[in-house]
Amino acid sequence: TQLLEQSPQFLSIQEGENLTVYCNSSSVFSSLQWYRQEPGEGPVLLVTVVTGGEVKKLKRLTFQFGDARKDSSLHITAAQPGDTGLYLCAGSPNFGNEKLTFGTGTRLTIIP
Amino acid sequence: KAGVTQTPRYLIKTRGQQVTLSCSPISGHRSVSWYQQTPGQGLQFLFEYFSETQRNKGNFPGRFSGRQFSNSRSEMNVSTLELGDSALYLCASKLKYRSATEAFFGQGTRLTVV
Numbered sequence: 001t002q003l004l005e006q007s008p009q010f011l012s013i014q015e016g017e018n019l020t021v022y023c024n025s026s027s028v029f030s031s032l033q034w035y036r037q038e039p040g041e042g043p044v045l046l047v048t049v050v051t052g053g054e055v056k057k058l059k060r061l062t063f064q065f066g067d068a069r070k071d072s073s074l075h076i077t078a079a080q081p082g083d084t085g086l087y088l089c090a091g092s093p094n095f096g097n098e099k100l101t102f103g104t105g106t107r108l109t110i111i112p
Numbered sequence: 113k114a115g116v117t118q119t120p121r122y123l124i125k126t127r128g129q130q131v132t133l134s135c136s137p138i139s140g141h142r143s144v145s146w147y148q149q150t151p152g153q154g155l156q157f158l159f160e161y162f163s164e165t166q167r168n169k170g171n172f173p174g175r176f177s178g179r180q181f182s183n184s185r186s187e188m189n190v191s192t193l194e195l196g197d198s199a200l201y202l203c204a205s206k207l208k209y210r211s212a213t214e215a216f217f218g219q220g221t222r223l224t225v226v
Contacts, residue, residue: 031212042116042202042217043155050210088155092213099168100145100215102155 003027004089004103012109016078021106023072023089030092032065032072033100037086079110114139116205116218124224130191133221137184137205143167144186145215146178149200160206161186193225 007022023032031050035043047056049065049072056063060083062075076083089103117136125131137144145168146158157170161180178188184205190197200222204215 033214042220045214045216048209048212048214050212099157099160100213104154
């Protein structure tokens, strides 16, 4: 079973600060995605990375896929209260297998 | 384009009863996956359907079953409900992106078993 461990599990910071969330595995993934989920709602896809070392930016969010395709990070610059939510990484274990494995989640709270 | 629609949004059932949840994927998406989300276990994969066939299955007991219709709509059924089945049940329709598969989730069905 391929597992995705996220850290930290909980993070509470002041508005305007920067933060990084990590998603790690001992297994290789063909692709990795990040989702954000708000209470009572389904996860919303933020980004998909498919190439080792790939970096993608979405406004103040920067996503990176590790060179070895075993880990990923999400960096938020100048966090805002609207960034509050549960952040989930998810990976596809190998090419052709569409089953997604979800990480353990990071619950982020931005304090105004 | 309409998103993934799950019905109902909320359900309260009694132990021992059965329940059926419905999911309509994004138009044109043929793959539907179901997940159970609880505070303790996170998002757990239940099963996936593609063109009316179950393609993948997670590690859940046989009380959990599903099916997909020719219009790609899917239902999942849980029989003999237990208190531990209380959870947010999420449905996702999936689409290929480059070499990856992206999931688009509905709002979920909050099931409470009492």
